[in-house]
Amino acid sequence: MEKKLKLKVEKIGRTEGREEGKAERNIEIAKSLLSQNIDINVISTATGLSIAEIKKLLS
Numbered sequence: 725m726e727k728k729l730k731l732k733v734e735k736i737g738r739t740e741g742r743e744e745g746k747a748e749r750n751i752e753i754a755k756s757l758l759s760q761n762i763d764i765n766v767i768s769t770a771t772g773l774s775i776a777e778i779k780k781l782l783s
Contacts, residue, residue: 754778 750771757767764778771778 751777751781755781758782 750773754767754771754773754777757770758764758778758781764775767773767778768775
């Protein structure tokens with residue numbers, strides 16, 4: 725039973741790590757697009773970030 729629990733916890737950790745990595749990558753993409761003066765609406769569509777999240781990157 726302990727081994728199954730360990731495997732489940734490891735799987736959850738990997739999944740969370742991937743999600744965090746995707747979120748960080750989307751932020752980096754948004755920053756790059758902002759530096760190229762791309763419209764915020766286009767950045768939101770391309771990255772999945774909200775307009776509010778993108779506006780926070782401007783400050």
